Amino acid sequence: MSELVNDQQYVRFVDVKKSYDQRSLVVKNFNLDIRKGEFVTLLGPSGSGKTTCLMMLAGFEDVTSGQILVNGQAITNVAPYNRNIGMVFQHYALFPHMTVAENLAYPLVVRKLPSEEIKRRVAESLALVELDSFGNRYPGHLSGGQKQRVALARSLIFEPSIVLMDEPLGALDKNLREQMQLEIKRLHESIGFTAIYVTHDQTEALTMSDRIAVFNDGVVQQCDAPDVLYERPKNAFVADFIGENNHLAGKVIKRSEGVATVELSDGSVVKGQAMDCPEEQQACLLAVRPENLFILSDKHQFENVIEAEFITRLYVGDFIRYFFKLRDKTELMVKVLNDHDAPTMAAGALTQLTWSVTDGLAFDTPPKS
Secondary structure: OOHHHHHHOOEEEEEEEEOOOOOOOOEEEEEEEEOOOOEEEEEOOOOOOHHHHHHHHHOOOOOOEEEEEEOOEEOOOOOHHHOOEEEEOOOOOOOOOOOHHHHHHHHHHHOOOOHHHHHHHHHHHHHHOOOHHHOOOOHHHOOHHHHHHHHHHHHHOOOOOEEEEEOOOOOOOHHHHHHHHHHHHHHHHHHOOEEEEEEOOHHHHHHHOOEEEEEEOOEEEEEEOHHHHHHOOOOHHHHHHOOOOEEEEEEEEEEEOOEEEEEEOOOOEEEEEEOOOOOOOOEEEEEEOHHHOEEOOOOOOOOEEEEEEEEEEEEOOOEEEEEEEOOOOOEEEEEEEOOOOOOOOOOOOEEEEEEOHHHEEEEEOOOOO
16 A cells, blocks of 8 residues: 555545444434544544444454554454544543652553653643643643643643544633634644544534534535535535525425425425435435525525515524514524614515525435434
């Protein structure tokens, strides 16, 4: 295998399956190649299989079938402590009876590095996460953000080839979480380690990742760059899970050159991009993001126009959410920037909503669970 192939396929999951009871599969035929130095996020709802994949790579869970390779070498039978993989957990996993410096030193002590080398690396790691003066403190005297920085530094101090992060920011409040997102990205860009990150927070995934693998029921639905996932989801699940979406039920009455003509359940006829769209006369779902749906005006006039009744609006600071319903009671939401053009209207008022053909995505209806 050439060096180029190794870099492009530095971590490989090949037909990986996982079952805990030998009957049902938690992970089903998982295939994913991760480039050296890439930041990949495994995103999905609870129980979708993402953490199980992380634990199999770390060696904390056995693989039922398939292979996991790192740099071209199968690691399925390699003990966790011989995989050269760093791990960051949600609840820090720091030793409470050790100082920050002792916590950082621990991975190096068990690897029997010389004391001077340990001292040097601990000092460098504290500086890396901007905690130079915290070496003598105990974890109980640190804030949540400081604890997570120490946990991150400890995962990096022995220079692992891969760093795994399992919901590492889940215990932090919103402001601290956003600060730590920037901190992790800064460290990733400056050091260049390969990062595999697990979360159910879509905003976190969109902000931090080079690519995102969206899981559902043990299967990767789509793996792409954040902008591709958001703007061109491959199916209705991804469209619904990544960001907000309005869903319009209908049936396909025509398909031509990548465009689906759809008759909505309220009788309106509109057009959208045919994604995993069914055949003509079959039920479908048309998705339109709230920021791509507009109240018809001189400024906003597009190919698709439908009539809707205004319900209410919510002030959210930098934008306003407008809620409408169609004749068939389908509810829609429009996001409007909070500027001087944001309209006011009375409850029950009839208005028209509009959107571009390119911003409506026609999908097959998801199966009922």
